Amino acid sequence: MGSNPTGGTAxxxxxxxxxxxxxxxxxxVSSGVIELVSRAFALQRxxxxxxLVNLDVRRRNxxxxxxxxxxxxxxxxxxxxxxxxLSGCSGGAVPAIGAAAVQLDSAVQxxxxxxxxxxxxxxFTPVAETTLENAITEVDDVSxxxxxxxxxxxxxxxxxxxxxxxxxDAVAVLDDARTALQAGDDLPDTVEQLQQxxxxxxxxxxxxxxxx
Amino acid sequence: xxxxxxxALGVLTAIGGFLDIGDLVTNAVVGSRFGLSLAWVVLVGVVxxxxxxxxxxxxxxxxGRATFEIIRERLGPKAGLANLSASFxxxxxxxxxxIGGIAxxxxxxxxxxxxxxxxxxxxxxxxxxxxxxxxxxxxxxxxVGLCLIVFAVALFLLxxxxxxxxxxxxxxxxxxxxxxxxxxxxxxALFGAAMTPYEVFFFSSGAVEEKWTxxxxxQSRINVLVGFPxxxxxxxxxxxxxxxxxxxxxxxxxxxxxxxxxxxxAGGKLAVAFVxxxxxxxxxxxxxxxxxxxxxxxxxxxxxSWGKFRKPAEAARFHVAMIVCLLVGLAVLAxxxxxxxxxxxxxxxxxxxxxxxYLPILIVANDEQYMGDARNxxxxxxxxxxxxxxxLVASIAAIPLMILTGAGA
Numbered sequence: 001m002g003s004n005p006t007g008g009t010a011x012x013x014x015x016x017x018x019x020x021x022x023x024x025x026x027x028x029v030s031s032g033v034i035e036l037v038s039r040a041f042a043l044q045r046x047x048x049x050x051x052l053v054n055l056d057v058r059r060r061n062x063x064x065x066x067x068x069x070x071x072x073x074x075x076x077x078x079x080x081x082x083x084x085x086l087s088g089c090s091g092g093a094v095p096a097i098g099a100a101a102v103q104l105d106s107a108v109q110x111x112x113x114x115x116x117x118x119x120x121x122x123x124f125t126p127v128a129e130t131t132l133e134n135a136i137t138e139v140d141d142v143s144x145x146x147x148x149x150x151x152x153x154x155x156x157x158x159x160x161x162x163x164x165x166x167x168x169d170a171v172a173v174l175d176d177a178r179t180a181l182q183a184g185d186d187l188p189d190t191v192e193q194l195q196q197x198x199x200x201x202x203x204x205x206x207x208x209x210x211x212x
Numbered sequence: 213x214x215x216x217x218x219x220a221l222g223v224l225t226a227i228g229g230f231l232d233i234g235d236l237v238t239n240a241v242v243g244s245r246f247g248l249s250l251a252w253v254v255l256v257g258v259v260x261x262x263x264x265x266x267x268x269x270x271x272x273x274x275x276g277r278a279t280f281e282i283i284r285e286r287l288g289p290k291a292g293l294a295n296l297s298a299s300f301x302x303x304x305x306x307x308x309x310x311i312g313g314i315a316x317x318x319x320x321x322x323x324x325x326x327x328x329x330x331x332x333x334x335x336x337x338x339x340x341x342x343x344x345x346x347x348x349x350x351x352x353x354x355x356v357g358l359c360l361i362v363f364a365v366a367l368f369l370l371x372x373x374x375x376x377x378x379x380x381x382x383x384x385x386x387x388x389x390x391x392x393x394x395x396x397x398x399x400x401a402l403f404g405a406a407m408t409p410y411e412v413f414f415f416s417s418g419a420v421e422e423k424w425t426x427x428x429x430x431q432s433r434i435n436v437l438v439g440f441p442x443x444x445x446x447x448x449x450x451x452x453x454x455x456x457x458x459x460x461x462x463x464x465x466x467x468x469x470x471x472x473x474x475x476x477x478a479g480g481k482l483a484v485a486f487v488x489x490x491x492x493x494x495x496x497x498x499x500x501x502x503x504x505x506x507x508x509x510x511x512x513x514x515x516x517s518w519g520k521f522r523k524p525a526e527a528a529r530f531h532v533a534m535i536v537c538l539l540v541g542l543a544v545l546a547x548x549x550x551x552x553x554x555x556x557x558x559x560x561x562x563x564x565x566x567x568x569x570y571l572p573i574l575i576v577a578n579d580e581q582y583m584g585d586a587r588n589x590x591x592x593x594x595x596x597x598x599x600x601x602x603x604l605v606a607s608i609a610a611i612p613l614m615i616l617t618g619a620g621a
Contacts (some may be wrong), residue, residue, distance in 0.1 A: 100621065106464045113461060113473055123476040123484050126323035131469040140464060156479065205462060 093156040096149045097163050098208040104142045104163070105201040108170050111135035112191070112198040115177055119187040128180055135175050143167055159208060166197075168206045173197045219434055222349060226439020229354040231446055232285075232498030234405040234559040236491065237552055239447045240471040241620075242398050243454030244464050246387055248380035251448050257406025258444035260599050262296065262304040262436050264570050267577045267588065267596070268412040269432040274586045279416040279439055280512040283572040294570050296513045297563035299409045300506065305558040306410055307502035308541040311337065312551020313495035316468040321488050326551070334542045337499045341534060346421045346520040351524030353497030358555035359490030362448040366478035372456045380455070381448075397613040400606045401556065403565030406444070410505040412573060417508040421521055426586065452477070467552060507534040556619065564610045566603040574600065605612045 111132050118128035146164060151157045173193050180190045242250045268279045275282060280299075284292035314337075315329035322329075340349055386395040415436075424432065454465060457474035465471060468491070475487045504520070511518035511530040518530040545551065574596050577588045588596065614620075 007384050087349055102462075102464070105462050106466070109461045109463045110470055110473070113457075113463070113477075114469075117473070117476045122480040123472075123482060124321075127469060127476070127484060127488075129323045130319050131467075131473070134467040134469050202462065 008097075024057055029187045069188050093149050093151045094159055094208070094211045096145065097159040098154070098211040100146050100149070101163055101201070101205045101208040103145075104139060104167060104170060104191050105136035105198075107135040107142070108174070108194070108198045108201045110138075110176055111177060112194045115181070115187060115194055118181060119191050125181070129178075132174065132178050132181060136171075136178065139167065139174060143171070157208040163204060163208070166200050170201060215431075216510050221355075222431060222435035223442075225399075226354070226435045226493045227358060227442045227446070229350070229357055229494075229497050229501075230440055230443020231357065231360055231450075231494045232306075232408070233309050233495050233551075233555050234408060234562070235447050236450060236471060236494065237465070237468070237555045238398070238401050238559055239450040239455045240404040240458075240465040241556075243451030244458040244470075246395060246398065246451060247455045247459055248377055248448070249387065250383040250395070250399055250402055251381040251451065253402040254406060254447050257403045258441055258447075258600065259413060260593075260602070261407050262440050262597060263592070263595055264412050265415045265440065266409075266433050266571055267592065268416040268573055269419050269436065269517045270429055270538055270586060271422070271573070271577050271583065272416040273424040273426055273429050273432065274584065275582045276425075278413070278420050278512055279576060280413055280507060282576045282579075284515075285578060286515050286576055286582070287463070287572055291572060294511055295568050296509055298568035299413065300509050301505050302408070302562050302565045303410045303413075303502055303509065304537060304540060305554065305561060306408060306535060307389075307499060307506060308544045309551055309558045310495050310499035310502055311538075311541050311552060312545050313468065314492060314499060315545075316551055317491040317495055318487060320469060320472060320491075323363065327396055327548075330545045331542060333496075333499070333621050334538050337496070337503055337537055338535060340500060341503055341520070342524060342531070345584075346418070349498075349500060350418065353493050356493035357490060357497055359486045359564075360446055360494060362475060362479065362483050362486040362490060363446055363453055364483055366475045366483055367449045367452050367456075369478035370453065370456050372452070372476065376386065377452060377455065384561045384613075391617065393613060393617040394524040394620050396609065397560075397617045400563045400610050400613060401559045401620070403602075403606050404561070404566070405559040406447070406569075407566060408559070409564050409565060410502050410568040412569065414505045414507055417504070417512075417519075421519055430585070443465060444621065501555055503534050503538060506537040507531070560610050560614060560619075563606045565607070567600070567607050570603055571600060 038181065040209075114123070114128045114131035114135070117123040146160065146167060149160060151160050177190045177194055179185075180187060239254070240559075271277075271279050271282065280292075280295070283295055300373075311330060311333050312326065314333035315326035318324070318329045318333070319326045327559055386392050403604060419428075419432065450471070453474035454471070457477050458465065458470065463470060463473075471491075472484060475483045479486075507530045508518060509526070510516070510533045516529040516533075517527045524531045544554070574588070574593075576582060578593065580587055
């Protein structure tokens, strides 16, 4: 380690030595790379041990101070980058309503399929109930999202009004479906009602999804 | 004959044990949104996990010690700590997701809220780890997990347009309704789900638990090279079922109950019964593995006595660590966080932590001092280096993709 002709760091010198002495004799490139990384790790470990044993407290504190400044600088840079990226990602009301329309349609289509399966007796009631419950929870989420979306332009107001109307219909129909399923009522009427609502949500999605 | 049966059992448990909540959810989400256009990622992930799992098993069989123990010794405490931090935190997140997954699967069978099932699931996991033998635990969950083959059966029963599915899989493209960012975000997630770090640590520690020797390397290789790819086929079958039934209806998977819908459509109540049992077994088996992996990594790093082959009193800290991990998982789920959301984050963070997990394994598997003449060959090393590049790219891309796409929204 003492003879480092390039005058670089000890680690750099070791890597150079490995490259010169060993790599030439290793025909397999991949084994060479692994060997190199492996030796670098081993050297780093030896250096760490020596560092821990020999370094005095003052030098360690100085090193810590520098390192914490570097860490703080890095954190500020990452935070700034994230702010830039996030501000670039934020959209207006119409994309948010488009996304809500997609989520609403997905939930209603799910509920519709689950109820059709329950009606056809090809699934167990707990599975249909759970699926319906999850769909209702998802529609609730959409409702919250929609109510919290601020609108300014006329187009945004139109989108929100339309989505809210379809959403309210969906909430009512899903609630009826849950009641019917829990009560063990005949399901064909509820299934048909849900399919009609699913058509509406699909139309809403078709109209607003491209803007999401 | 006994040896053949042993190999068959190993392969079957490897298939049944391959899938966990991360694979189930991510494949279904991907199928419902991107069709089979991300099936290639499953292939890449399966080859990767086969490569590193067999490497890890070989290290354990030759040295008689678990991979993590050697990493700590070979690369020193700093590199070992980096490896431990990454693997352990992801493991904890995965454990949380698995317990939530058990509760969600039990909800499908009972309509009882998952909030009530979560403590029951965590207690059952602890009880099995405390009382049941390692081999019984592994074989039973793996074999019952085979019920998930119902996804492959459902795929045939659905009678899809095979040429259309093949076109999606072999000529992949980003669907018009999705952004390129979301496509690559889910590619990273799927890769992370296939290569979850706990699998290799569990595999190598399991080898020590079962006292593998050099003689067992062949069998472990068959288990991995046959069992895992067949498990990968099941992953693709889940995505394909979602592609056929959910994608045309515009259903985007956000809950476990939606994953069951295509199976019900194809095979009715019997198929649904199989899939629920399979999901419970897969998530329960993975919860056992992640809990044990948490104990293994901590104990192996700190040099504690570990292993299920020892009585709990002889490996007290190992067992306490696992109990604490279960309680942490329980506490996280008690906040009311959606287990599916935890799962989605766990697979992405898995991808981020992959380099810290797999690079040390590669270094150890090349160390002559530990491995002797069972060191990695040139072909294995060449593949492993290619995979390290892929892993690094996935790891670096994961967070920017997550931010840019709003976690794939």
